[in-house]
Amino acid sequence: MEQAHTSFQVAAGRMLSVSNWHAYSGAGSAKFVLCNNQGEEVDVLAEEGFFISIDLPGPGPDAGDGVEWVLIEKLVSEGGAHTAEEYVLMTVRPAADPHKAAAEIAHFYTDESTSTFIVRRDGLVVSAGAHGRNETPNNEAVDLHDKIRNTAIALIARVGLSGGQWQKLVNGLIEFKETK
Template identity: 30%
Template sequence: MKAPIELNLKENNSMSLKDIVNKVKKELKVVQGEETKDKVYTNENSFPDETTAAQEFERSKQKLFDVNEWSNLPGINSTFHLYDNRGHRTTTKEPKVGYYMKIVLPGTTLDNWVRITDIHVEDTMAEFTVHPSEQPKELGEGDAEIEHFFIKEASSTFRVTREGNTLHGYEIGRNEGINNQGEEAGERALINTLVAEGGWAGVQALQWDKLTKYLVHLEEPEE
């Protein structure tokens, strides 16, 4: 009876080691710009009844689309500025497809630009999706350099939903590959790698956990 037990232990240890090796290999490929990651961050908040939840969902939608207010979340936090499709700063609470967001990570002065590519609103769901982009032509030279540490194929979807008396807030990251290859990386290839694997790697979970809590009213901005 001992032999099968010993064999199983060896198999389990071998599988664990294999998983670790594969994870390291994948991470190396991500750093080298050869692979991407998908990540989802979410928080939820329940209310006494659906009527209250429906009222609070309307407030969640307002928070979702008032991008400039995201900068006021407490603690370590990025700065978010909304720009229209001509590259002008705007305080609108109703962004449109084609608008830009400038994101500055805490402790840095490096601008990271994304552009809104989709907005979708239903009775119990609201979301918008952004992709890394060049800075607005009115603010730059109009070249093809992506001013973001992720590749242009990456996306972030910010979403709020109501299911019964419960609100859910989401940040859904797809195809998060480091922008460190080719002309699109421009002169930022090295700094993009350092930011993605260094600064952002340490802040990402904190940032999106904070934001999704804010979207469902578990956290409020500083006054």
């Protein structure tokens, strides 16, 4: 049980180390940067109210000056070393670029969409997952370039091509081998 708890703690720490997600996901993945509520890059663990900028391969949205933005709206941790189950859960929601006064969502999904990341230990089993909800293309209050781009990326994601990005990330949260 102690080894499972230690493995859980390592994986949970990786999940909260957002700026390292690219390393955990491997080549060809998006680049994630944890930012404070002002949109400035920070080198700390994720917290509610912080932002994540996401630089997808290819052209980014005009609304975000080339990057997607999400807000960490929920961060929950339950359980411990001597409980049967423990987990850390983080829910993010598309957001406006925190550098800009405009309220235009800088993401290919609307702000009705959420993504939830979880690292969990159930007994001796440690697992990780990523779950999207209400994923709707952001093509209402954006310029023509972003309408076309956001609709195309949302359709690509809907047919399952974004699943590879999240699968690589959740596998990396559990299996990543540190190099010295």
